[in-house]
Amino acid sequence: MELVKIYECLCDPTRLRLLNVLAQGPVCVCHFQDVLGEPQVKISKHLAYLRERGLVESERQGNWVIYELAAKPSRELQANLACLQECAQRIPVFKRDLARLKKIEPSCAWVRAGDPGKAPGQCRCG
Amino acid sequence: MELVKIYECLCDPTRLRLLNVLAQGPVCVCHFQDVLGEPQVKISKHLAYLRERGLVESERQGNWVIYELAAKPSRELQANLACLQECAQRIPVFKRDLARLKKIEPSCAWVRAGDPGKAPGQCRCG
């Protein structure tokens, strides 16, 4: 059942935080590390988990890999992500993450603008 | 995180089916067996799982045990159950279960009416 696959993706706190951040738009891995404050392996593995199950998609830009929510989510996925969004609004961890994201955002605006031409020689995240 | 606990409950097909049926109202265990067509142990253990985590509550009536959705669900739980309901409408397994429930329902209407006085000497489920 596809629904079960979705819920399996949602039953880990790190993945919920990743998805919450991604709801704001595309983000590169180094951002995630800074925003969540979790080690690289952990972030990378959970993103892979989400990618294999079709919740997110990734695209390489030079040294960095940009993740974003699936372009064509199923109805079920859409509904559940919306539900998560609604719940997350009231939960401290998620709010904190978004706050930290906002702080970092300006330095890497090119990622969210999807303008690889502006990509710098070094990642200025963090 | 409470959200994670909820999603853990939702990431098993049997539990989703149980919750879908429960959305119609209180149901006794023997109904579940007939509606889902799954063995007794399986049903019982999944109901216990849901009970321990506060998604459902149970009440004994003679030989039978009646389960129902939590009386005071958290906002998060409410939101997610609503989301599940919405998704389930379009998924065959869930529709089939509800159809079978409707067939069985009349024979045990006392369960849903919550009128233990009318409880018969034997369960006529199935």
Add this chain to the structure above:
DNA sequence: AAACCATATTCTTATGACGGAATATGCTTC
């Protein structure tokens, strides 16, 4: 109290998930 019914628990086995350490990959820059 003995038989009986519906439900729950225990035991076992198999499987999958998570985390961390170490290592590998891919791309870029010098």
Add this chain to the structure above:
DNA sequence: GAAGCATATTCCGTCATAAGAATATGGTTT
């Protein structure tokens, strides 16, 4: 092409879960 950076993968150990078989519990009927 060597060094450097960001990200991914592999290899552990550990723990939670799921399923089925067998057995136990709690309540009822005779």
